[in-house]
Amino acid sequence: MPELVAGMPNLERWAGEMAARPAIQRATKL
Amino acid sequence: MIDLYAAGTSNGMRARIALEECGLAYTFHPVDLAKGEHKTPQFLAMNPFGVIPVMIDRDGPGGKPLTLHQSSAILVYAAEKSGRFLPKDPAARAATWQALMSGSTDVTPTFGVVNGLARAKEPHAPSVQAFKDRLRALFQVWDGLLGKSKYAAGGEVTIADFSLYAGYWRT
Numbered sequence: 001m002p003e004l005v006a007g008m009p010n011l012e013r014w015a016g017e018m019a020a021r022p023a024i025q026r027a028t029k030l
Numbered sequence: 031m032i033d034l035y036a037a038g039t040s041n042g043m044r045a046r047i048a049l050e051e052c053g054l055a056y057t058f059h060p061v062d063l064a065k066g067e068h069k070t071p072q073f074l075a076m077n078p079f080g081v082i083p084v085m086i087d088r089d090g091p092g093g094k095p096l097t098l099h100q101s102s103a104i105l106v107y108a109a110e111k112s113g114r115f116l117p118k119d120p121a122a123r124a125a126t127w128q129a130l131m132s133g134s135t136d137v138t139p140t141f142g143v144v145n146g147l148a149r150a151k152e153p154h155a156p157s158v159q160a161f162k163d164r165l166r167a168l169f170q171v172w173d174g175l176l177g178k179s180k181y182a183a184g185g186e187v188t189i190a191d192f193s194l195y196a197g198y199w200r201t
Contacts (some may be wrong), residue, residue, distance in 0.1 A: 001201050004201055005198070014182075027043060030038045
């Protein structure tokens, strides 16, 4: 549901940083 | 050694992110929710609520096994066990609790309601839209907060970020 977070640059910046963390990448790889 | 029973939900990922980020060795046991594996007698013996995640630390406090079945409790436990991602300063720690709770008790349940309503056989469109609006409003607040601080609870990564990201991740 990307429309729920559209137009939120600060949230997007933070989420991008979180998604790039190796531990989070390992955790969310199912 | 830690055993984690979870699936690819926000709550499941909150627990798994906690263990990965805190560098705690664990074995991941995927739980197939579609097959009802979280409702079997064996699973209910671990968690009578019949939901994921469940974490069992065979080497818990005092060397005794410890079972936890709330994702935020697992998050806090992992941070305390590892000594990571939890500020020592009381004010920063309080800010961490506050942000963590928003991720765990505001964002994630609202997403859960949206997801549940949208997947209903006959979705009630006004209800779906109302909870979508509520979720977007929560994210808008977070967008503003993250414009003032780099991370969810200030200038450093804390377990609050992991809680919030678990709620954001599936959106």
